[in-house]
Amino acid sequence: MRTLLVAAATVAAAALPSAAQxxxxxxxxxxxxxxxxxxxxxxxxxxxxxxxxxxxxxxxDGAASRLTEINYAFSSVSAAGLCTSGDSWADYQRPFSASEAVNGVADTSTQALAGNFNQLKELKAEYPNLKIVMSIGGWSWSNQFSALASTAAGRQAFVNSCVDQYLNGNIPGLAPGAAKGIFDGLDIDWEYPNEPGNGNPYGPQDTADFTALMQTFRTAEDQAGQANGEHYVLTADVSPNQYTTAQQLQLPQLAKTTDWLNVMTVDFHGGWEDQTDFSSNLLPDPKDPQASNDKFSIVQTVAYYESHGVPANKIALEIPYYAHAWAGVGSTDNGLYQPATGAASSDSESYSLAAAAPGTVHYDPVTASVWKYDAASQTFYTYDDPQTVAEKGLYIDLAGLRGASVWSLDGDTSTGALTQALAASLL
Structure with missing residues (x-):
């Protein structure tokens, strides 16, 4: 499998179309x-x-024409357990000038909707087959999930608020239906059931409550879809950590309820650790010095999900459009698997910036990963480039998976090099 995958991926990466093509x-x-x-x-x-x-x-940069879906991140969750905007200025109030607008026309003070939501509406008008999905929660806004999901009434009130605002378009403070027709579904990013995430409340009840919450979403979305003549997408963002976080999920039930699961196969390792490693490696490395419960790879994650009741066509893999970086890394093995003094000041920067940073890029055929090492500054970077993105796309095809998600689009180059590689490899 490894030989077939890497050989096929290398050939396909070489055959990727040029930007002009x-x-x-x-x-x-x-x-x-x-x-x-x-x-x-x-x-x-x-x-x-x-x-x-x-x-x-x-x-x-070509992303709108190459992607099947844009997920807008994020909707916040209020203290009352309802969907709410975390930044109403950015979401639907900020006027866009003609030079900023998708359609080249400046917003006016009298229009019903402005901000990102209106720009997404304009984007959808130009690309009518492109789905727009609202992602809810995320790392910073998951602190209310455990409480709101703990009762049937709390789940229903939350789901009703999300459906009313984003699928029916009834944004508080705007004209009724002002945002209707923009969003084609909802993506639930609870980080994480029965795990603290960003210091969030949690407990063992979260496991069943998350399943019940997603089932409530499915019922409400189906009802809204019947009323509006649509099939609304329902997805959940779930952890790749088969040792802890993923074990808190009732995976067969979630797979049945959702259109698919977005498995966040990123951040396996990063500058918060004292040793360099890969952040999103496709294949495992027998020489990886990590402890047994800290060895990660995409193929291991997929195997875990499939063995726990998730069909391959219900799995989409996340690909990072950013790098993690370590400082104080010695030159042995060009910095790979070496001690570090800590995270570099450039940790978690965009792919476009990391690719332009000083250093030499190295390819590891064992893990199908690249890294960059700069001896002058003793900096080690782990990230994906067009070749490794293409290899992941080919793996998705070979394994019969649903597809891929990428975090986040602003990390790509101005010519969309990563998205171009991904879309071409999935064909």
């Missing part, structure tokens, strides 16, 4: 993916507009 027929890529039942999902972050990355960039 890809841009000559980009719409066919997304259409072909959808026709094959594959998903290529890109997360667009609410806050990226503050650093100048806007929905219009998804047109210029």
């Amino acid at each position: 890809a841009s000559s027929a980009p719409a066919a890529t997304a259409h072909a993916l959808a026709a094959n039942g594959k998903v290529a999902i890109g997360y667009f972050t609410q806050w990226s507009i503050y650093s100048g990355f806007m929905e219009k960039n998804l047109v210029s």
Whole structure:
């Protein structure tokens, strides 16, 4: 399997179309993916507009024409256990100038909707087959899930608020239905049931409560879909950690309830540890010096999910568009599996910046991973590049998985090098 995968991936990576070739027929890529039942999902972050990355960039870098779905991150959850905007200015109030807008027309003070939501609406008008999904929670906004999911009444109130706002388009403070037709579904990112995540409340009841919450979402989405003549997507973002976090999930029930699961196969290792390693390696390395309960790879994660009742076509893998980096790394083995003094100041920076940073890129055929080592600054970077993204896409095809999601789209190059590699490899 390893030899077949790496050989096929290397050939396919070499055969990937050039940027000019890809841009000559980009719409066919997304259409072909959808026709094959594959998903290529890109997360667009609410806050990226503050650093100048806007929905219009998804047109210029080709992502909008190559992806099947954009997940908007995130909706927050209020103290009352309801869906709410975490930044209403970015979501639906900020006016976009003509140069910023997808359609090239400036927002006005009299229109019903502005901000990112309106830009997503404009994006969808240009790419009508592109699905837009609201992702709810995330690392920073998962602190209310345990409480709201603990009762049937709490679950129903939460689900009703999310469906009403994002599927029926009734945003508080705006005209009724102002956002209707923008979102094609909901993505639930509870980090994590029966695990603290970002210091969140948790308990053993979360395991069954998460299943019940997702079942409540499925029922409500189906009802809304019947009323609106739509099939609304329902997905959940779940942990790749088969040793702890994934064990807290009732996977067969979740697989049955959702359209698919977005397995967050990222952050296996990073600068918070005292030894360099790969953050999202496809294959395991027998020489990995980590303890037995800290050895990770994508194929191990997939094997765990499949062996615990999740069909292959209900699994989508997450690919990082960012790097993790360590400082104070010696030059032995070009920094791989070496002690470090801590995280580099550039830890968790975008792929585009990491790729441009000083250093030499090395490829590891054992794990199908790349790393960069800069001897002058003693910095070690782990990330994905177009070759490893293409290899992951080919693995997805070979394994019969549903597709991939990427975090996050603002990390790609201005020409969309990573998304181009992903879409081409999934065909």
